[in-house]
Amino acid sequence: MSKINIAIVGVGNCASALVQGLCYYEKAETPEDSLGLRHLFLGGFHPRDIQIVAAFDIDQRKVGRDLSEAIFAQPNNTPKLVEVPWQNVTVQKGPVLDGVSQALMRVVKVSPKEHVDVAETLMRCDAEIVVDLLPSGAVKASQWYADQAIKAGCAFINTTPVFIASDALWAWKFEEACLPVVGDDLIDQVGATTLHKTLLRLLSEHGVRIIETYQLDVGGGTESLDTLERTRKVKRIVKTRSVSDVLPYEAEVVAGSTDYVDFLGNKRDSYFWIKGIHFCKVPMQIDLRLTTMDSPNAGSPLFDVIRAVKIALQRGMKGAIQSISAYAFKQPPQPMPQEMTERMFQAFIKGKD
Numbered sequence: 527m528s529k530i531n532i533a534i535v536g537v538g539n540c541a542s543a544l545v546q547g548l549c550y551y552e553k554a555e556t557p558e559d560s561l562g563l564r565h566l567f568l569g570g571f572h573p574r575d576i577q578i579v580a581a582f583d584i585d586q587r588k589v590g591r592d593l594s595e596a597i598f599a600q601p602n603n604t605p606k607l608v609e610v611p612w613q614n615v616t617v618q619k620g621p622v623l624d625g626v627s628q629a630l631m632r633v634v635k636v637s638p639k640e641h642v643d644v645a646e647t648l649m650r651c652d653a654e655i656v657v658d659l660l661p662s663g664a665v666k667a668s669q670w671y672a673d674q675a676i677k678a679g680c681a682f683i684n685t686t687p688v689f690i691a692s693d694a695l696w697a698w699k700f701e702e703a704c705l706p707v708v709g710d711d712l713i714d715q716v717g718a719t720t721l722h723k724t725l726l727r728l729l730s731e732h733g734v735r736i737i738e739t740y741q742l743d744v745g746g747g748t749e750s751l752d753t754l755e756r757t758r759k760v761k762r763i764v765k766t767r768s769v770s771d772v773l774p775y776e777a778e779v780v781a782g783s784t785d786y787v788d789f790l791g792n793k794r795d796s797y798f799w800i801k802g803i804h805f806c807k808v809p810m811q812i813d814l815r816l817t818t819m820d821s822p823n824a825g826s827p828l829f830d831v832i833r834a835v836k837i838a839l840q841r842g843m844k845g846a847i848q849s850i851s852a853y854a855f856k857q858p859p860q861p862m863p864q865e866m867t868e869r870m871f872q873a874f875i876k877g878k879d
């Protein structure tokens with residue numbers, strides 16, 4: 527198979543999990559070796575076919591360093607999962623734009639270096655896919671890098687909650703450029719939103735009437751800090767809408783991020799509360815906590831999305847790709863029931879879409 531040349535924008539915690547995952551699964555051949563992955567092979571591609579050819583950041587502890595070192599530089603707090611050999615990819619300085627919020631000023635040290643010409647760098651490195659791993663509140667920066675991807679002839683994967691693939695104007699820009707775009711806001715492998723939706727659907731299908739429910743979480747990564755200041759509101763809207771959609775009736779639903787607790791490190795605690803009534807209107811309730819490590823939770827979906835976008839490129843697909851976006855993102859161009867997204871994605875991989 528040909529290689530998949532990707533450029534990553536933002537060498538934060540998600541990037542750390544991605545790079546470490548690529549090393550961890552490089553030699554995986556058997557189902558035992560591939561524990562933790564949804565697909566070892568996808569459309570014929572193995573994770574080792576993914577090759578990082580360029581990386582951009584703004585923090586002086588990352589810019590100018592090899593990716594193998596930059597992923598472990600502060601303020602990243604993803605634990606070391608594997609030895610990462612020298613990657614031969616030097617992190618380049620991108621423009622700051624709105625990448626650093628007031629809250630992040632405390633933990634990010636902006637490099638004084640001049641930023642590089644991003645589109646030119648992407649072309650020189652033969653990048654074919656740009657993966658946006660910027661802080662979720664960096665709206666202008668995400669849009670700017672989407673534009674650079676178009677200029678350089680690259681597909682775009684938007685893991686952030688900024689509206690790009692789900693925005694008609696951006697989808698049109700990629701369509702005009704004959705390039706695929708997918709997003710927005712990546713779904714976690716063990717996602718609190720997915721778990722919440724699955725529980726509600728299961729209870730509803732069993733005749734339980736949900737009266738009220740919430741899912742709120744706390745985390746200790748810089749992403750939680752940024753969310754606290756800039757995106758709590760939008761995340762709450764996106765998640766609440768996504769959760770409410772599974773109920774065929776009105777109920778009190780609240781879902782979203784709540785707070786930053788620095789000593790949690792890269793850990794995330796999600797709390798679920800569900801109150802309902804069942805037979806003869808007898809009440810029931812569920813009170814749960816899910817604890818995950820945040821950034822490795824993005825690894826397996828990212829592996830799938832990168833390989834799927836490569837397939838879309840090979841097929842000459844353009845604009846917002848619904849089958850990939852609905853499978854792996856919380857805010858696809860058109861929201862769809864979860865049970866349909868899996869079928870649609872598998873059909874896409876088999877070339878039936």
Ligand SMILES: NC(=O)c1ccc[n+]([C@@H]2O[C@H](COP(=O)([O-])OP(=O)(O)OC[C@H]3O[C@@H](n4cnc5c(N)ncnc54)[C@H](O)[C@@H]3O)[C@@H](O)[C@H]2O)c1
Pocket residue numbers: 535536537538539540541582583584585602620621622623624625626634658659660661662663664667685686687711712713714747748749820821822823824
């Ligand atoms: N499980 C997950 O981690 C998960 C799941 C879904 C979506 N996401 C999304 O992935 C994105 C990345 O998350 P993260 O935890 O890695 O965040 P992070 O804060 O750890 O990393 C962001 C990185 O972007 C860099 N940056 C800031 N402005 C920049 C600019 N203008 N140019 C280049 N780099 C810049 C920062 O220095 C930092 O290294 C977020 O938008 C998040 O919502 C993550």
